Amino acid sequence: MDPTRDNPIIRFNTFWWGIGTFMIFAFLLAIIWAFAKRDTQTPEDVAGVARKEIRAEIDRAQAETLKSFDMEKAIPQVAAALASSKPAAVEKPEQVVPGSPTAQALSEAPAVDVTAIDAPAADPDAPIDPAVMEIGKAQYMLCGACHGQNGEGGPAGPPLAGSEWVTGPVSNLIRIQLRGLIGPITVKGVVYDQFPAGMLPMAYQTDEQIAGALTYVRNSFGNKASAVTPDQVKALRGEVGKPQLTEADLVKP
Ligand code: HEC
Structure with a gap:
């Protein structure tokens, strides 16, 4: 080997050229890898990123609002406002003025016989009509505001998931x-x-809507019970206008 070609400067240069070439290749590979990876992103991945951003924005906005929102005070206030708003004209049973002769007559009306309605369903395992569940799901948007979107209960209503009332006698549910x-x-x-x-009473719902909502809660959130029919609701329409029920008015589940 020519001694003039083996000296510290050449060794130094060769070493750094080697490192440099390696770095350039590594850099190019990284770019190719990044491009390849970008191409394998599915539309779901892209949408997922957008969803995360929207979610973060909602969380930020909610946190901001909740800072000035006193849950302890707001819920009783809303509830008291609802309770004190008495209906004006007496045209429909659900508009009966408390204390009026109509209200008196209603409160003295004999208790309805619910044995037929609470009799076990002919076929308790009969499949539930998906169309009825759809009606119920739409109605449940409102129930969920108080009872939780998954029936878990919350500051404005007890749980429906696993509730013995929900899977119990149908007449209780309709009368509620x-x-x-x-x-x-x-x-x-x-x-x-x-x-x-x-x-509060929700008697403004149609027989089909009430039957749907009740069938839905009886067959959601882990609950399983027979469907409620519009005819069963219709049979109890005479209850409308009577005062709010208490637990003692209900059939024991
Ligand atoms: C404004 C809030 C609110 C809405 C809306 C509401 N509920 Fe309730 N619900 C309550 C409260 C409060 C109670 C408990 C009442 C009491 O104090 O005795 C209750 C009790 C019940 C009960 C008996 C107790 C239990 O947890 O099993 C059932 C069943 C029920 N609700 C079903 C429904 C259904 C079905 C809907 C929708 C169609 C609905 N509720 C809508 C507030 C609400």
Whole structure:
């Protein structure tokens, strides 16, 4: 070997040229890899990123609003406002003025016989009509505001998931829709008594809507029970206008 070609400067240069060439290749590979990876992104990946950004924005906005929102005060206020708003004209049973002769007559009306309605369904395992579940799902948007979108319960309503009332006698459920419910109620061994206005009547719903909503809650969130029919609701329409129910008015589940 020519001794003039083996000296520290040449070694130094060769070493750094080697490192440099390696770095250039590594850099090119990184660019190719990044491009290849970009091409393998599915539309779902792209949408996922957008969803995350939107979600983060919503979380930020909600956190901002909640700073000035006093949950403890707001819910009783809304409930009290609802409870004190009395209907003006008496045209429909659901507009009966409390204390009026009509209200008196209604409160003295004999208790309805619910044995037929609560009789076990002819075929308890009959499949549930998906169209009825769809109606119920739409109605449940409102229930979910108080009972939680998954029936888990919340600051404005007790749970429906796993509730013995929900899978229990059908007449209770229909009457709660038509008359509302107030006062302490025990659900799954817990006494709920923190709702100032209780649950208000929702008798404005059609028989089909009530049957749908009740069939839906009886067959969602892990619940399983027979369907409720519009005819069963119709049979109890005479309940509309009577005062809000209490737990004692209900058939034991
Ligand atoms: C404005 C809030 C609110 C809405 C809307 C609402 N509920 Fe309720 N619900 C309550 C409250 C509060 C109670 C408990 C009442 C009491 O204090 O006795 C209750 C009780 C119940 C109960 C009996 C207790 C239990 O947890 O099983 C059932 C069943 C029920 N609601 C079903 C429904 C269904 C079905 C809907 C929709 C069609 C609905 N509720 C809409 C507030 C609401």
